Amino acid sequence: MEEVRKACKDCGIELNKNDKHKSCDKCRAVRRTKWIPRFKSGAIIIAGIGAIIGLLHLASKSSYQDSDSIPCIDLDDDIEDPKHAKGEKYWNTATQNWEMDGRPYIYRVTYKDARDGEIHTLDYSDVDNGYEDYEYYRSRWYTSQVEWEHVSPPEE
Structure with missing residues (x-):
């Protein structure tokens, strides 16, 4: 049986x-001398990044503490809605809708369907739902003449 000999992977010495x-x-010493400067430069880069992150953390922490002295508006306070002239359109922040004289506007989507040839009208009480459907029907292949309207609230 032959004996397997080990050789240096760098220089080939037995x-x-x-x-x-x-x-x-000898080869390990050469590798070590090449490795030490790379390690030092890597450690310096890592330390620099750590210092920058630490400074950013301290800066954000101090600016947060400084903001404690600024008075905040309490959103739980009952803030009266400003008075509006009769027949004026305004945005009601409580209901998140356009209103006139305390009555919400109707959001109407109208489109013509190519499949049946009819004009369809959809009414919404929520502006977001209405506009989402308006965008939906505008992107469909079978719809045309898509319109979005704010319809005044019906007179009482």
């Missing part, structure tokens, strides 16, 4: 068969 390393002492 190694002792009991040696646990794959390269000779």
